[in-house]
Amino acid sequence: MRLSVDFFLFAAVGFLAQIVDGALGMAYGVISSTVLLAFGVPPSHASASVHAAEMFTTGASAASHIGHRNVDWNLFWRLVPAGVLGGCIGAYVLTSVDGDVLRPFVTAYLTVMGLYILYRAFRQRRKTVEPHGAVVAPLGVAGGFVDAVGGGGWGPVVTSTLIGTGGAPRYVIGSVNAAEFFVATAVSASFLIALLTGNWREAGGILDHAEAVAGLIVGGLLAAPIAGFVVRHVKTQVLMVVVGVLVIGLAGYQTWQLFTGA
Template sequence: MIPTAVAAAFAAGLVSQLVDGVLGMGFGTVAAALLAGLGLAPVVAAAAAASASLVTGTVGAAAHVRFGNVHWPTAVRLGAAGAAGGFTGAWALSALAGLDAATPVASAALLAVGAVLAWRGSRGVVPLGRPRTGFAVPTGLVGGFAGAVGGAWGPVAVPVLMAVSRLEPRRVVGSAAAGQALAAAGALVGFWLFAPQSLRVAMPLAEGLAVGGAVAAPFAAWLAGRLPAAKLTAAAGVLAAAVHLRALLAGVALPWGLAAGLFLALAAVGALALAGPRPRAPRASPARPEPAEAEA
């Protein structure tokens, strides 16, 4: 493997993990796209991305635990289901030709979830309360499968949990990072059993991605705990919408200018969402009449 490609993988891992560690998504998507762009077979690219995600997910999860960003009941359910989904995804990708985890219906639904999160964050609305863990298992199953096939663990797990779990956004991101390590481990077991040769072909690139991601993970976890909850929610929603808009448009032959215009419009909406509502000037309370003094 040429040193330039390994250096590019290191840089991609570093930058994408900075985003992933803060917003809970980005590393797997970038890794899979980079490896596929180099001409690797889908199963090889997926196996290498899963290998890198195991390392970065483990380091990132440890950092999130250190900063108190993990809700363990959610993380355990999410990760256990993610491991099962990852194993199934690795088997399916090894056995079925032309498999694609993204479907128009799923992409459209998750794009809508991302839009709702962006709206909530822009309005400063972050529903908190007693955590709900009921959605963790189905979300982990779908996210693990999507992560094994196309590196899409975060774009599935994070927006769904932010929408329904009532956890603080930083704890959603941390719990998803902890679950990602288990999901990637399940996928690796599947690739090792059903396509062992895929784990050897692109190992230098996987190592470059993993080292770059491991370097960035602690700082990203620290930063996730310091961003305002509303801003973190809005940013995660915008990123999820962008990822799923890209997946939705992948099978549509749109002119380049129109596709670029859609993403520019999304970027503008994202900027407005991150800016948030304008602070309102406090209203002057009506003057109350002075109480009459009692006559002596």
């Protein structure tokens, strides 16, 4: 089978996104979804494609973090059920609403995520403390919901908030990344159930993006072992600024498309 330009393009996107995600604990879904939406892919297709790819990339990432003992299992087990619940609700909403109605809101959400990442890049980190138990579950539900609806956001919402409130970066990133595998799997299963039961309004044409999904998977898996090198040699602030500017720029391009009909 001959691979198209789309496969190699999205392999490059998946590679870049996973490098950043492995180093920061966020941004794979945000970057991938923003690029897919910029190419005219409907929001539900973009989210389904990204979460299908994330089942592989987050699995590799989770195994790596577990192997390096970066996972706080107490935090992990509080995040997983909450994230799965929020993700399933978000997938249900996304498959039940017309994509043309959702696209402006998803674009606005991605713009906010880009601005938030820039804000986090320049915000001084607080003293390390244990994440408060009462915050973790609601945060997991919110992170899972916006991740499913926006095609990304688990890391920017959950990782940033836990680190911003004083969580130890190593264990927050490891635990959140490990939990993300279960969130991505639950969201993908929700999309599949909606497809099989006929409740997904825009399910037609989802297979048209198979090469993009394959590219995201291959690029992400190739990048996973390199993220450790990047986090040691590139400043976190530099990566966050690059991601924030990239996401805002692509979201701005989508906004221009919406207003001009391009």
